Amino acid sequence: MAKILVVDDENNIIKTISSILQDEDHIVYSSRTGEETLEFLRINDVDLAILDVWLPDVDGIDLLERIKSLYQDVSVIMISGHGSIDIAVKSTKLGAYDFIQKPLAMERVITSVNNALEHMRLRKENIKLRKESSMEDEMVGSSPKIVEIREVIDTAAKTNARVFITGDSGTGKELVARAIYHRSKRSDRPFVKVNCAAIPNELIESELFGHEKGAFTGAINRRIGKFEIANKGTMFLDEVCDMSASAQSKVLRVLQENQFERVGGNETITVDVRVIAATNVDVKKAVEEGTFREDLYYRLNVIPIHMPTLSERMEDFPRLVNYFLDRFSGEHGIGLKQIDEAGMKELSRHSWPGNVRELKNVIERLSIMVPGEIIGREDIRKHLDAYDYDDIVAKDISSLKKAREEFEKDFIVKMLKKNDGNVTVAAKELGIERTNLHRKIKQYNINIDKI
Structure with a gap:
């Protein structure tokens, strides 16, 4: 409204x-x-x-x-x-x-x-x-790899060249994308993020390119896609390797010609969008296996940036720890805490499979749960033991599946509301069998009576 x-x-x-x-x-x-x-x-x-x-x-x-x-x-x-x-x-x-x-x-x-x-x-x-604290936009650390990445960010920001960011989950790929955007000439234009893995394959093209009224069942109005919204600005295609083959083909055309048509439309739309892409998969392997187009990879990979894991930049570890301690002290209104020498050794022995994101979560937990000003070895052992890192990694991977499911549930609820809870009509507009819709209603615990 x-x-x-x-x-x-x-x-x-x-x-x-x-x-x-x-x-x-x-x-x-x-x-x-x-x-x-x-x-x-x-x-x-x-x-x-x-x-x-x-x-x-x-x-x-x-x-x-x-x-x-x-x-x-x-x-x-x-x-x-x-x-x-x-x-x-x-x-x-x-x-x-x-x-x-x-x-x-x-x-x-x-x-x-x-x-x-x-x-x-x-x-x-x-x-x-841009007005908020620059803490989120800063690459904390002074290790050779981080210094090199900062230099590439500054170089990339001065141009409109496409950037491809690779690296494991939790290493800070989106942080780099936003840093490039904020330092670029397009910083006063939109920054549009699309998580390609979180959108079902049958909807990704509509999300990216929009659709015309009546383009498919349920398309009751024209919808503007993300590329059109991002015109003159920056598009961040996160988890780009999860994109469907058809969507990859259309994105390639946008990169080559700066043009596309909405789903179900004939009008050719011209846009000027700077594309930054990211993935946590082995891109070359994806190309070899045929799940990611080689020509799209080369189009995106003009300026490559690879994010190191936390274990590859352990010289930054103490600075990162103190940075997060200071940050959460302010965010939660608690006194500034310190980790003693034994505690730091205990933390540094951990393998950190979730990288900086995992470290951030652990420091926030310790800042809140440890009552004293000094966090020691036993405090860390206690909370590390209570923190299941295999579960964290599993949740990080499964979050893509969860996002897809939430997207599908919301779409079904909207269609049911539109049709006053009529499953038969809603199923027809969704393009699925009524029995299939009933199964999904049960799967997502959708209460028809409350719609």
């Missing part, structure tokens, strides 16, 4: 747009002049303004420029019954998200509003990330 201001001097236009957006659960306000609009924005918070080019007291283009200079967080969509390419181009250059010609088509308005709000949400999220 968003707060949207409709600016037009025609009552029927205001009523039409308000009706459409209220049906989408948005809060809609209206104004009829430029002066009224600026006064409203001065007092009220608004997420989006839909602004007519022709107003009785001011040129809509001039009002757009004023709004964007005063209220950068307000997204603007321009509308006009007498539009031209010149006006549309000028509007876009001044910061308008979109330009729609009258008469207004309901689906066009809904799609544009949803895209503008999503774009603004990502922009605000990226600004928030």
Whole structure:
């Protein structure tokens, strides 16, 4: 739900747009002049303004420029019954998200509003990330491998070249991707992450490229894909080797031509997206086994970065431990704690199969559970014994399966809600047998009576 201001001097236009957006659960306000609009924005918070080019007291283009200079967080969509390419181009250059010609088509308005709000949400999220403490974005340590990675990050950030990050789970691949993004010229544009392993194969193409209304069963509206949302920004394809063969082929085309079509569509869409990919599998082995395209690998692997395991950078271990102790002291409002020499030796003897992520979890546990200021060997033994690392690794691997299951459960619940709990109709729209849907309802403990 968003707060949207409709600016037009025609009552029927205001009523039409308000009706459409209220049906989408948005809060809609209206104004009829430029002066009224600026006064409203001065007092009220608004997420989006839909602004007519022709107003009785001011040129809509001039009002757009004023709004964007005063209220950068307000997204603007321009509308006009007498539009031209010149006006549309000028509007876009001044910061308008979109330009729609009258008469207004309901689906066009809904799609544009949803895209503008999503774009603004990502922009605000990226600004928030940049304003937050740089702790998450820093590569802690001074070992030769980390120093080298920092240098590659700085080099990569100055370009638009694609980057392929490899390494075991928990080594910090996403940390590197975000560090490159924050240091790049695209840092004021969207950073869109897609976990390819968490999305079912039959939905990955729709997620990446979007789909048209009616493209498949259940596609009741046009949906904009992640590549379109990431236009002018950065796309992080995590666990890229888990992508289906068909999706790999389409991604390859985007990398080669910067173009694609939505699922079920004929319109060719051109985008400018910087792609950073990551995987924890042996890519060359995946290529040899035919599960990952060799040509896609070479397209992605322009700047390779391999993340070392924690055991390969143990000279950073004391610094990492103290970093996490300091961090969790602040996060949890507890006194700063220290680990004595015997405790550090005990920690350093562990193999750390979960790498830095595992170390982070253990230090957080120790910071909270040990009452004194000094954490000793016996404290560490006690909590390491209680911490099943094989179970942690298993959970890390199984989390991909869990994410898929959660995605499928949510999708089924939404379809059941749409059809008032009618399993037969929902199964038909999902494209599966009714008995299969009943089995999944039971598997996910979905209560039909509460839908």
